[in-house]
Amino acid sequence: MADKITPKEEDYSEWYNDIVKQAGMAEHSAVKGCMVIKPHGYAIWEKMQAELDRMFKETGHVNAYFPLFVPKSLFEAEEKNAEGFAKECAVVTHYRLKADEAHKGKLMVDPDAKLEEELVVRPTSEAIIWNTYKNWIQSYRDLPLLINQWANVVRWEMRTRLFLRTAEFLWQEGHTAHASAQEALEETRKMLDVYADFAERFLAIPVIKGVKTAHERFAGAEETYCIEAMMQDGKALQAGTSHFLGQNFAKAFNVTFANKEGKQEHVWATSWGVSTRLIGALIMAHSDNKGLVLPPKVAPIQVVIVPVYRDLGQLETITIRVKEIVGALKARGIAVKYDDRDNQRPGWKFAEYELQGVPIRLAIGLRDLENGTAELARRDEQTKENVPIEGIDIRIERLLGEMQEAIYQKALSFRESHxxxxxxxxxxxxxxxxxxxxxxxxxxxxxxxxxxxxxxxxxxxxxxxxxxxxxxxxxxxxxxxxxxxxxxxxxx
RNA sequence: CGGGGCAUAGCGCAGUCCGGUAGCGCACCUGGUUUGGGACCAGGGGGUCGUAGGUUCGAAUCCUGCUGCCCCGACCA
CATH class of the missing domain: 3.30.110.30 (C-terminal domain of ProRS)
Incomplete structure (x- = not known):
């Protein structure tokens, strides 16, 4: 049991895979290169989504949804972008199956159901979005257009790794239209700042903001900005990108607007995105050989309370006290779980929640009730102390803040020393x-x-x-x- | 797309060389003792051995085809 996770010093890559699996975040699916994101992994994604969505809206963006499929003719309109993604596109060519006469009980693609035009499964949505925007934009009064979408995309990768690179992944993509190059550039930089702020403040991952070289630039962009994070093996991971698209897509899709002088001009564009890859970044930035370490802000469960008892009567006594603590923590907006399952023992629960990265664990037994204390364990530093139950909600609230900062500082000093x-x-x-x-x-x-x-x-x-x-x-x-x-x- | 590996119970594996009708650990169910760092005892349930065909009295095991997944490289967020 003690060896569920390969030590990272021994094999970093295996360590990563073990954490993903053992912490219940994701697993391989029956589809090559595609993963199933399990509840614990998805809950982390939901926390990220909620915060990013809030930040996008605060900066004036709204959400919309565009189709998964892009007609090939639209896809190829912006040539550089199309070329850049061509090698990894999944393509839909037929719209129907039929019974296979030669193999009883099997289905075959119906050759009579060939699409007149193939549909590309979006590797990114610029094409379909700009084709739509041209109908939405007539005048400078329609600008800026600030839209984001939460979606899945498909990039047919040869070699995949859970969260870091899978054939299908979840992300958000912002697509904005502006009346001037200056304004579009400002938007590009503003969203880069949003990402950097999110990574550092929320994920506790320090990042370096920069510009990509021409070779590393997004296909179809004039300039690509990025945030780069350092993982615990010293490798870099691109955690987010923001692109200044110039007028490339406006020209490809003929998106123009009438300026104040009544002249037609092509709009200026940006796009920016982060993906479920951030979950991989989170794992590799903070976790240890005991499992996941989550900064409190991304933790779906911030505090878990484990009762220690001998019989159900004792459990009842403990539960009464614990419910008060749960109430006090919830009142402070802290995500708390009381695990009173009788089919697992305390030690088992301790190990399990460490694996899952729950920041704070409280263990409470009769002994504690007598003393008016609880055993408080913090995940990041693996320390334990006995603390008074009186005022524990205040203590925990403060401690969560300290842990968020400590985890960030630890990652920062690791990076600075490498x-x-x-x-x-x-x-x-x-x-x-x-x-x-x-x-x-x-x-x-x-x-x-x-x-x-x-x-x-x-x-x-x-x-x-x-x-x-x-x-x-x-x-x-x-x-x-x-x-x-x-x-x-x-x-x- | 090259090279390698794997496919047997929900999970992790043994059994395959040398053919004889499937086993171990965890998990699950029942009962009891337990409970402050992944408990123990007793009993129990669960598998057309990836798939199609062949050899054989008999195939998880030998032969052939197929499929899928994983790992390592080249390409990429």
Whole structure:
């Protein structure tokens, strides 16, 4: 029982898989590359959704829903975007099955039910959305148009990993239209800030904001912004992207508006998204060898109370007191669960809730009732203390806040201690090969150099950090001049 | 798309080399003792061994085809 989870020092990848499975977050399905998100995993997603949705609405966005299918002719309208996704599109070609005469009880695709035009299962929704927006936008008075959708998308990946990369995944995609490039750029940056704020404040994952290189840019975008997070194995994980699409989609779908002077102009666009991949980020940023560690803000259950008793009479006595505590915690908006199941013993429950990452556990027995105390265990630091029941709701509320901050600080100091600066090629190669983490280095700005570095070291440019200061130097590979360091790492 | 692995009870596995009618741990059900870190004892239920065919008196086991999933690489959020 003690060995449910492979230690991360032994095999990081197995450790990750074990956490996902043992914490009951997701499992592989009968469909290749697709996962079943189980209740505990989905509850975490719902917490993320609720907070993001609130943040989107606070910044003026509204939700809508667009179709799963995109007619091929629409999909290919914006050429760069279409080309970028072409290799991983699922395509619907028929709309009917029929009995297979040759194999009793089996079905076959009805060759007479071939679609006149194939339907692409959306890998992203720009095409169908811009085709719709053109009917919604006539005048500058219709702008900005600020819409988000919560949806599933399909990208036919060769190699998949639960949450990190699956053929189908859940996400949100914001699609906005603006009257000027300036305004669209501001929106792009604003949503990047929303994501960074969400990642740091809510998920307790420190991120680096930056711009993608031309090579890593979203197909069809003029500029792609991103937030990059460091996982506990030192690898980078892109946690969110925000794109300035220029007028590319407006031109492809002929979306124009009359400006104040009555002249027709193409609108300026943005799109931005985060996905269930964030659940993978959450796991890899904070968890330990005992299971999931959840920052209190994302935890579906923040406090679990486990009664310790000898017989049902004692349980009843304890329950009366616990109900008061539950009431007091709920009154403070704390998500609390009282686990009075009689078919599992306390030790079993302790282990189970640690696996699931519940931030605080209270154990209460008769001994505690006599002393007016409870045993309080915090998941992140695995510490236990006896605390007075009197005022425990206040204590817990404060502790949840402290834990949120502590988890963030821990991730931050891990990241800071795994960031290096390479001054020459030997140093760079050595760091990438032998030190898990991020490496800042000068780059000459060309895709050729970027690809050569990737070829040689497997490291890619995660981003050109926004907060980096200009600092003239020479490219770590070619020695050509560079104005600023960029961020290299091996990535998920 | 290449290379490897796996498919036997809800889960994890043994049995396959050497054919004889299926077993272990966990979970589940019943009863009892237990309960402050994954309890114990006794009894019990559950499997057309991925699928189709072949060899054989007899196939989880040998042969052939098929399917699915996982892992490692190339490609990607």
């Amino acid at each position: 960031i290096y600066h390479a001054h020459n090629w030997n140093e760079f190669e050595d760091m990438i090969a032998n030190r898990p983490g991020f490496v800042y280095a000068h780059w000459d700005g060309t895709t050729a150099t970027e690809l050569e570095i990737k070829e040689k070291t497997k490291a890619t440019i995660r981003c050109i950090p926004l907060d980096g200061a200009d600092e003239p130097g020479t490219c770590v590979l070619t020695g050509k001049p560079s104005t600023r360091k960029v961020l290299f790492a091996k990535a998920y």
